[in-house]
Amino acid sequence: xxxxxxxxxxxxxxxxxxxxxxxxxxxxxxxxxxxxxxxxxxxxxxxxxxxxxxxxxxxxxxxxxxxxxxxxxxxxxxxxxxxxxxxxxxxxxxxxxxxxxxxxxxxxxxxxxxxxxxxxxxxxxxxxxxxxxxxxxxxxxxxxxxxxxxxxxxxxxxxxxxxxxxxxxxxxxxxxxxxxxxxxxxxxxxxxxxxxxxxxxxxxxxxxxxxxxxxxxxxxxxxxxxxxxxxxxxxxxxxxxxxxxxxxxxxxxxxxxxxxxxxxxxxxxxxxxxxxxxxxxxxxxxxxxxxxxxxxxxxxxxxxxxxxxxxxxxxxxxxxxxxxxxxxxxxxxxxxxxxxxxxxxxxxxxxxxxxxxxx
Numbered sequence: 001x002x003x004x005x006x007x008x009x010x011x012x013x014x015x016x017x018x019x020x021x022x023x024x025x026x027x028x029x030x031x032x033x034x035x036x037x038x039x040x041x042x043x044x045x046x047x048x049x050x051x052x053x054x055x056x057x058x059x060x061x062x063x064x065x066x067x068x069x070x071x072x073x074x075x076x077x078x079x080x081x082x083x084x085x086x087x088x089x090x091x092x093x094x095x096x097x098x099x100x101x102x103x104x105x106x107x108x109x110x111x112x113x114x115x116x117x118x119x120x121x122x123x124x125x126x127x128x129x130x131x132x133x134x135x136x137x138x139x140x141x142x143x144x145x146x147x148x149x150x151x152x153x154x155x156x157x158x159x160x161x162x163x164x165x166x167x168x169x170x171x172x173x174x175x176x177x178x179x180x181x182x183x184x185x186x187x188x189x190x191x192x193x194x195x196x197x198x199x200x201x202x203x204x205x206x207x208x209x210x211x212x213x214x215x216x217x218x219x220x221x222x223x224x225x226x227x228x229x230x231x232x233x234x235x236x237x238x239x240x241x242x243x244x245x246x247x248x249x250x251x252x253x254x255x256x257x258x259x260x261x262x263x264x265x266x267x268x269x270x271x272x273x274x275x276x277x278x279x280x281x282x283x284x285x286x287x288x289x290x291x292x293x294x295x296x297x298x299x300x301x302x303x304x305x306x307x308x309x310x311x312x313x314x315x316x317x318x319x320x321x322x323x324x325x326x327x328x329x330x331x332x333x334x335x336x337x338x339x340x341x342x343x344x345x346x347x348x349x350x351x352x353x354x355x356x357x358x359x
Contacts, residue, residue: 129251
């Protein structure tokens with residue numbers, strides 16, 4: 001038998017993709033990679049610039065001050081990151097911090113137990129977070145902006161009521177040592193030391209959050225819910241429970257930040273967390289997380305917090321009006337959001353080119 005003659009495939013079927021497609025593919029890949037490093041690049045540029053204009057900026061003492069000042073925002077940003085990854089927002093973390101610090105200081109004043117004071121501050125933070133999550137999920141509110149905004153005012157008012165609008169002096173020695181202490185055996189700044197103990201707390205919390213988001217199923221669920229809530233439901237992910245849990249964690253970390261604040265000032269103030277929620281949100285957004293959900297990393301959130309701290313420290317060293325700090329932070333936030341929009345467009349273009357190339 002004679003084998004049937006097979007029609008020859010057209011030459012285009014085996015032709016390699018045009019060179020310009022491959023070049024565009026590689027170019028977009030490089031641009032996207034550079035944009036992912038954006039927060040780190042901004043931080044490095046700030047450090048280099050400030051080290052050139054100020055002889056004090058890179059001193060051990062000043063570096064320790066920057067780390068100490070950024071510790072509270074770093075911890076709050078890690079909780080805010082989990083919320084924003086799920087397409088949410090927690091406006092109550094600043095007021096939660098104030099309330100938790102006041103409760104911890106009151107328990108220490110009335111009972112003199114460090115264990116009870118620490119547990120009370122952490123429990124208060126987690127409880128506020130749980131109320132936020134339950135109001136949003138079980139109350140079927142259209143957006144977490146509403147319950148967390150309500151909690152912002154409610155927690156702030158409760159903190160003022162419990163403290164009689166006054167600062168409650170005193171903190172457990174352990175909390176004071178962690179919040180205000182420095183490690184003396186690290187050389188560089190005399191017998192007191194320059195490296196703050198609070199930074200170790202930040203590293204510990206960041207390590208736990210990283211392991212949870214990367215190694216546990218719950219961590220993958222968070223990103224799935226943020227990436228596509230509908231797909232998460234179809235895949236059997238308990239979306240309501242995941243949403244409540246991230247607000248509980250955000251509240252718990254507000255309690256941790258409250259302990260750092262309580263220790264740093266050796267007092268619990270009902271206004272100690274004022275506007276802290278804005279710094280936490282700014283840190284996460286500067287770090288490249290998206291309000292559209294599904295994207296954000298621990299390292300970049302910490303980098304965003306350090307960008308804010310370095311920028312404010314530099315402006316103080318240069319003797320610039322403190323009001324410019326808020327304007328500078330606002331400008332950086334707008335720039336970060338614009339970069340996120342641009343990155344989204346480039347990623348869409350990248351996928352289109354990849355589809356054409358693969359075809």
